[in-house]
Amino acid sequence: MNSASVKQDAGFAANGDPRSQVDASRRRALLAAALGYADKVRGIVAQVLEHGVIVDAKPDRSLVTNADLAAERAFRDAVEADFPSMGIAGEELEPLRPAADFQWVIDPIDGTAEFARSLPTWGSIIGVFYKGSPLVGIIDHPGLDLRVQAAYGLGAFLNGRRLDPGSKAPLAEKERACIGLPARRNFNRVSNDAHVFDALVRAYPDFRVLCTCLTHTYAATGQLDASVEWDAHLWDLAATRVVIEEAGGRYACVRERVGPGGYKLYCAVFGRVDQVDRIAKMVSAHI
């Protein structure tokens, strides 16, 4: 975590789309493997919940628990055994084989603060990238028994039911948009961007602040019209773009830069096409 070099770059700004080089049966197999790992992570977290969660603060004051660590280790062991030539990046441990074409990315518990408070809104995130483009994504919310999953070209699903891309159509004139936002604190973690939050809540006074990954899920299902993520790491967004796009929505990266520790930080907007365009334009004018 101390190097100033970019430790991962399975980013969202690839030129062209290399994903068509990966045939559908391979994408399907990677999705099947990812679903198996998501089940494994669910099981490990449930075990920790049963035996007792231990919460620690990391040097950056964010939280980590014994569940995060146990789940990420088990995920890594499984990927290493099944796909020994592929790269692995995760929130809690150092990247492995960062130059490999295929990259597995995990955030074992996104929303550790909610997890530590027994709020059911946290999620586990798993993504697979190929040459920097997102191929497979899963956001799993065991506390709500919700799971969204997608693979490039194969559609997005909520608990096994295909998400209708039509739900990402523009809002009707009289409809009031409801969007998902991170808390104001998230805009000030790395730089002083709280004015962006203030502008967003003036333009969209009817917003919700849930655990961020749950706002990603709801932007994919259409239950929220769009959501915003701020100075997030790759693992926070590992599943979002492919899930949103396969659900017929738009994903816009409004800022990408190298942050503390040498990891890239992303600001992104995703959801209904019209709302994403409007929000991305507005946010871009403020940064």
Added chain:
Amino acid sequence: MNSASVKQDAGFAANGDPRSQVDASRRRALLAAALGYADKVRGIVAQVLEHGVIVDAKPDRSLVTNADLAAERAFRDAVEADFPSMGIAGEELEPLRPAADFQWVIDPIDGTAEFARSLPTWGSIIGVFYKGSPLVGIIDHPGLDLRVQAAYGLGAFLNGRRLDPGSKAPLAEKERACIGLPARRNFNRVSNDAHVFDALVRAYPDFRVLCTCLTHTYAATGQLDASVEWDAHLWDLAATRVVIEEAGGRYACVRERVGPGGYKLYCAVFGRVDQVDRIAKMVSAHI
């Protein structure tokens, strides 16, 4: 809804506490009846969900559905049959016997906007007041399978498990408070109080905006350290004070006035004693 007179006043500012006049066995019986009505409301809403929700906008642009109306009618019929001399007030229909000592209050679906979007965070609220003081309260979240309930002097319970009043102790020095807030829009519905929201998110940058009644529940369980409600009607807060106080927390009403349609509007803060005191003081300086 057109009269300028105050249509209900089962408020929170009673002089003295008349509740000890109602003996424990009567409080227990009223709680048992309220739990039966909550079950009935759950069943009716589930039926509507199965057969199709119809959403309409009310004159004030807030939403109402066929589920709200069916649930409130069934609740009223049941109370009328069981307690024909008691008063009834609810969000959707006119008050009955507003001068009676005992008042039943219902918000059949708090968070109709979430309900219409299939977000599981809405709740049904039932309260019983005696001479203006809250005797019994239930907040039921069928989508999350959560129910908090309390009766004066008999404790507060989450899904049948007693809530520990110790969880409302002051936060330790190093702990960061996380509070529940209404969206910024709620501060501007009746008067221009958005500056209060802005002040709150500066003082408490780590907040959540869920459906408001869910933030009441989490303030009672201790999963949030405190929550704020703004220009809410009696039915929005019908269960909150007794649930919070029986769970060992503090409930502070920071503003009470008559709003449009002749109904009282309340601004309140509730949760951990230290946080409520701090927030109430801060908010009071802004209004």
